[in-house]
Amino acid sequence: MLDQQPILTNLVLTGLRGVGKTVLLETFKPIAIGQNWLWAGTDLSESASVSEESIALSILADLSPLVGNVVVAGTEQPRIGFGATPEKLPLRLDFALLKRVYEQTPGLVSDKLKAVLELVWASLKKTDVHGVVLAYDEAQNLGDQADRHQYPLSLLLDAFQSIQQRELPFVLVLTGLPTLFPKLVEARTFAERMFHVTMLGRLNDAESRDAILKPMQQQGCPVRFAEPAVVEIIWHYGGYPYFIQFLCRKMFDTYLQQKASGAVNPVVTVNQTVRKLDSDFFAGRWNRVTDRQRDLLAVVAALPDCDEEFTVQEIVEQSKKLTKPFSASHVNQILAKVAENGLVYKNRHGRYSFAVPLLGDFIRRQEAEA
Numbered sequence: 001m002l003d004q005q006p007i008l009t010n011l012v013l014t015g016l017r018g019v020g021k022t023v024l025l026e027t028f029k030p031i032a033i034g035q036n037w038l039w040a041g042t043d044l045s046e047s048a049s050v051s052e053e054s055i056a057l058s059i060l061a062d063l064s065p066l067v068g069n070v071v072v073a074g075t076e077q078p079r080i081g082f083g084a085t086p087e088k089l090p091l092r093l094d095f096a097l098l099k100r101v102y103e104q105t106p107g108l109v110s111d112k113l114k115a116v117l118e119l120v121w122a123s124l125k126k127t128d129v130h131g132v133v134l135a136y137d138e139a140q141n142l143g144d145q146a147d148r149h150q151y152p153l154s155l156l157l158d159a160f161q162s163i164q165q166r167e168l169p170f171v172l173v174l175t176g177l178p179t180l181f182p183k184l185v186e187a188r189t190f191a192e193r194m195f196h197v198t199m200l201g202r203l204n205d206a207e208s209r210d211a212i213l214k215p216m217q218q219q220g221c222p223v224r225f226a227e228p229a230v231v232e233i234i235w236h237y238g239g240y241p242y243f244i245q246f247l248c249r250k251m252f253d254t255y256l257q258q259k260a261s262g263a264v265n266p267v268v269t270v271n272q273t274v275r276k277l278d279s280d281f282f283a284g285r286w287n288r289v290t291d292r293q294r295d296l297l298a299v300v301a302a303l304p305d306c307d308e309e310f311t312v313q314e315i316v317e318q319s320k321k322l323t324k325p326f327s328a329s330h331v332n333q334i335l336a337k338v339a340e341n342g343l344v345y346k347n348r349h350g351r352y353s354f355a356v357p358l359l360g361d362f363i364r365r366q367e368a369e370a
């Protein structure tokens with residue numbers, strides 16, 4: 001992507017929670033820096049309700065530390081209005097300057113942002129820098145809010161489309177849950193052509209096995225996972241780096257603790273450890289779900305394909321087995337609520353999936369114990 005001239009394609013890196021998006025994104029950064037690109041960006045986890053202005057200003061804040069030392073020639077930029085200072089003091093692209101340009105540019109937030117990005121590039125192109133990557137993790141949190149008349153997502157897309165048309169080398173990398181790309185396209189249909197979408201899927205069995213065994217081999221560790229445990233972990237949790245790492249680490253720690261407290265032959269099983277996974281990972285999410293929502297999710301968990309996709313109609317059918325079945329409109333309402341809590345998401349074909357891996361298994365475990 002860094003070889004594009006001009007930039008025609010940006011990147012969306014997507015996948016369920018815990019598949020390794022953030023870790024992978026971090027590995028892109030040194031590649032970009034190694035090729036003389038600047039890398040800016042943040043984690044948008046807490047950005048559910050940002051405004052256009054706040055996303056624009058956060059881009060300035062992300063950029064300014066990287067360009068803060070670049071000196072812009074004094075008289076070339078009369079618009080930025082340093083009228084009171086007649087001498088040509090070295091003027092640096094620090095946050096204060098970027099913000100001043102932003103504020104003094106007339107028009108919409110997107111015009112202001114574009115003016116800043118153009119100034120930044122006009123100054124950077126005299127240096128060795130080839131371009132700028134703006135990378136945002138958890139970008140599914142960014143959303144337009146028509147009721148508040150705030151369209152931060154559209155702003156971002158508009159600004160990038162426009163500066164890329166003017167052949168400015170700014171690349172956008174967005175990482176997030178599978179809701180992300182549909183959201184982009186919903187905001188601006190041209191987003192469809194603007195991004196290459198890479199979906200991080202599950203590890204295969206051999207990769208899962210490596211994820212379990214290699215770290216201990218590489219550390220020359222005296223403790224080993226017995227083959228049945230490896231098979232068990234792969235069978236139930238294989239494919240998801242987060243779960244593999246969680247289970248292996250807990251099992252390892254428990255083994256060491258038992259050893260330290262005098263056990264000669266400590267025994268740690270996958271099953272015991274799964275309880276910890278339930279309480280540490282799933283329970284917090286589950287506790288935010290109301291009873292009626294839980295009833296509905298239990299219906300979903302009973303569907304044969306719940307780990308892939310499910311539809312409102314399938315849920316309605318399945319719920320006819322209950323004493324209080326769900327109507328289609330009720331299912332739609334509840335799914336919308338549960339989606340807000342980040343447990344399910346709706347894909348572009350109007351079908352739903354769990355947004356948390358292996359949620360179906362967890363719900364079935366809860367049901368079995370209830």
Ligand SMILES: Nc1ncnc2c1ncn2[C@@H]1O[C@H](COP(=O)(O)OP(=O)(O)O)[C@@H](O)[C@H]1O
Binds near residue numbers: 018022
């Ligand atoms: N390639 C990998 N090999 C081993 N473990 C990984 C790998 N990628 C991610 N992990 C581990 O899996 C967990 C989840 O990764 P993360 O990047 O945070 O997932 P995501 O951002 O998709 O939710 C992390 O604790 C990380 O250490």
Ligand SMILES: [Mg+2]
Binds near residue numbers: 137
């Ligand atoms: Mg992440």
